[in-house]
Amino acid sequence: MKQSLSLALLLALSLAPSARAANEADYKAAYAAAEAASKEAAGMRNQWTVTVSALAAAKKAADGGDFDRAVAAAREAEALAKASIFQAVSEKETWKAMEIR
């Protein structure tokens, strides 16, 4: 019995950090990273509409105090922005593969 209790406690403690609710500081950090990547993509003339929407969703969720959702949306925006940057960089040369010659 004692052993199961200790195991349960250990399990609960190990899960605790990941289950912690996001706070405003988490959101601000995630949003800043997403915004920086988004600006880089826009500077390359390769912004995606879905990045803009995810950034807007993050801000809306944060304004409503839902920082879990805000952080998730900001991270999604950052991932999308980074994908668009990758696309812009790789297309600098790979567009030629599609050219009619």
Added chain:
Amino acid sequence: MKTRVHLLLGSLGAALIAFALASPRVIAADKVDPVADAKAFQNFFFQKFPNVKHEDFVNGPYSMNEDMKRQWQEKEEFPPYEFALDAGKEMFATPFKNGKTYADCFPNGGIGIRQNYPYFDTKEGKVITLELALNRCREANGEAPYSYVKDEMASLTAYMAYTSRGKLMDIKIPDDPRALAAFENGKRYFYTRRGQMNFSCASCHVQSPGERIRAETLAPALGILNAMPIYRSEWSGMGTTSRRFVTCNSQTRAVPLEPQSDEYRDVEYFLSYVANGLPISGPGARP
């Protein structure tokens, strides 16, 4: 050991020969050659669709599908762009506040000149589209510019296209490195994938003309601008070339550029040049 050395030398020799044969092609491919590009572009479509008359490519999806073509021909008896055409004719003839008209801004009074747009302005070093020239004409005469994607601009260009119907697209590329750069930039834009969907203009209009994307039959890229502006049932209204580029970008989930941005002007230059010799058919009607 000797065999190994012979093998090595043999491979090296073969590699050198291959490199020597391949390198001129690489250099040629990197050189901007609009004439060769246009020839290759047209041949691609002529060979892909041997049963389509060359001058029919300007009719977009109707050149790809007989049923659609018959429906369109019937619609042409009372075309949906007619209101815009009438409005454009009236606007074109109505003097500005200073008494001048659009006719004062264009060669031949603006009649029958659509096939020469866009052109490369060697003074400015940039591509000038018909839409841009119209707004510059307005501004030079003290009038506010029109939106590039809305009705007034579509009406004016509809009328100007109508007066040019049947004339063959005749875009010039002057002997100017900036003009060649604009052509190349337009080509790059046309083939570059963008948006979350990872589509380029060519993904739909080179790789898949005649195929369906949801309910729409895709138009071939060859002559795609000869029919502009168009009435689109999907828009329930008229749309300019600018509007077409903007919506194409949005559909791939790319944030559109500003209408008449350098990229859009250059891609219009590229697409129009490779359609040289095909007739103007605008204004058009599309599903």
